[in-house]
Amino acid sequence: MNRVSQLMQIALPLVLAGYMAAQTQPAPAPGANPPAAQAAATGQPAAKPAYDPLLDFPPLPHDRVTLIGGTVTKLDQVQDKMTIQPFGSGKKMHVAFDVRTNFLRNGAAAKQHDLRAGDRVYLDTMLNGTQVFAKTIWIQAATPSGEGLGQIVDYDGQAQLLTVRDELSQQPLRFRLTPSTVVKVGDQTRAVTDLKPGTLVSLTFGPQQDRYGTVREISVLALPGMAFSFFGKITFLDLSARIIAIDNNNDGKNYTIHFEGLPQGTLRGLRQGSEVGISAVFDGNQYVARSVQPAAPKTDPDKE
Numbered sequence: 001m002n003r004v005s006q007l008m009q010i011a012l013p014l015v016l017a018g019y020m021a022a023q024t025q026p027a028p029a030p031g032a033n034p035p036a037a038q039a040a041a042t043g044q045p046a047a048k049p050a051y052d053p054l055l056d057f058p059p060l061p062h063d064r065v066t067l068i069g070g071t072v073t074k075l076d077q078v079q080d081k082m083t084i085q086p087f088g089s090g091k092k093m094h095v096a097f098d099v100r101t102n103f104l105r106n107g108a109a110a111k112q113h114d115l116r117a118g119d120r121v122y123l124d125t126m127l128n129g130t131q132v133f134a135k136t137i138w139i140q141a142a143t144p145s146g147e148g149l150g151q152i153v154d155y156d157g158q159a160q161l162l163t164v165r166d167e168l169s170q171q172p173l174r175f176r177l178t179p180s181t182v183v184k185v186g187d188q189t190r191a192v193t194d195l196k197p198g199t200l201v202s203l204t205f206g207p208q209q210d211r212y213g214t215v216r217e218i219s220v221l222a223l224p225g226m227a228f229s230f231f232g233k234i235t236f237l238d239l240s241a242r243i244i245a246i247d248n249n250n251d252g253k254n255y256t257i258h259f260e261g262l263p264q265g266t267l268r269g270l271r272q273g274s275e276v277g278i279s280a281v282f283d284g285n286q287y288v289a290r291s292v293q294p295a296a297p298k299t300d301p302d303k304e
Contacts, residue, residue: 065124065135068093071171075117082115084123087171095123097134105139115139148173149221152199155192162195162215164203175205176212185220198224198284224284230255231277231295237270244270244289246278259289266292 073092074083084093103110115121115137124136150164153172160177183190195201200222205213222228235254236245242260247253257280259267270276275295280287 065126067122068125069122070120072115072117072119072121075115077112077115080112084121093132095125095134096128096131097137101134102136103139104136110139148203148205150201150203152195152197152201154197155195157193161212162218164201174212175203175215177215181215182217183220184217185223190220194223195220196224200282222282222287224282226282227290228280228282228287229277230257230280232275234270234272234274234276237272239267244276244278244292246276255287257287257289259292262289262292269294 068084068086070084070086070093072082073085076082080098081094081096084095086093097112099112101112103112103114105114120140122138122140123134125132126135127133148164149167150173151167153163153165155162162175162177163172164175165171166173177192181192183192183194185194195218199220202219202221203215204217204219205215230246230248230250232247232249234244235247236243236256238244242262243256243258245254245256248255257278270292277293277295278289279291280289282288
């Protein structure tokens with residue numbers, strides 16, 4: 001056998017062995033691909049990077065949150081702290097926030113720099129260590145349109161600004177009056193100058209102009225010195241505090257009435273659940289009873 005034949009006999013098995021190895025080589029294990037490559041192949045988003053204790057804030061505890069509404073009275077954007085005056089409370093509250101806080105303005109996503117001192121806000125708060133922390137902050141950018149109830153504190157005729165103490169929050173709110181604002185007492189139209197401090201009113205207000213909502217209509221519910229008649233069931237009675245509450249049949253509302261000026265004998269026999277008629281006067285702060293009359297007992301027509 002010549003030298004060429006010997007070389008062919010050695011090389012041919014090696015070529016065949018290499019070809020067979022290439023055909024039978026196993027596919028890469030699924031775990032061998034990097035996460036991004038796997039995500040591209042499966043169509044799923046890549047996994048988020050792990051929490052870095054050196055660079056990231058620690059995750060917030062999964063504790064119960066409390067909703068608080070109020071006005072921002074002081075704001076420190078450097079130290080991520082603010083002071084809130086809660087609605088209806090005289091005690092201020094210190095609240096912390098940071099990059100974990102979710103900011104919303106008029107229902108849309110917002111940034112931390114959108115928050116300003118003087119804003120009316122609602123907060124989802126939780127205790128984070130020893131601090132009250134705002135998990136979510138809703139910023140009220142403008143006075144909304146709608147209706148409200150309250151008591152007039154002041155009317156500035158020159159600036160045409162009406163200050164009303166809100167019924168729910170007990171906070172003073174300001175509204176802009178315009179030449180088209182209508183003032184009504186029942187079915188009668190009155191002048192704006194008839195709006196005195198202490199008057200109970202309901203307001204229909206519209207879109208904001210400069211800083212204030214514009215009032216479309218003011219309905220006077222009670223003027224100081226105005227007389228009222230109530231009839232309905234007693235829902236609360238405290239003889240020591242001389243206070244009575246009644247569900248008024250005329251409008252379906254509950255009224256608290258003071259009766260400090262009535263003789264003690266007038267109140268004999270009154271109890272919760274009794275039906276009474278009350279004549280009262282609104283003095284600018286409260287309803288004061290002038291007389292209380294128990295309702296006549298109902299007769300059974302079958303016994304007549």
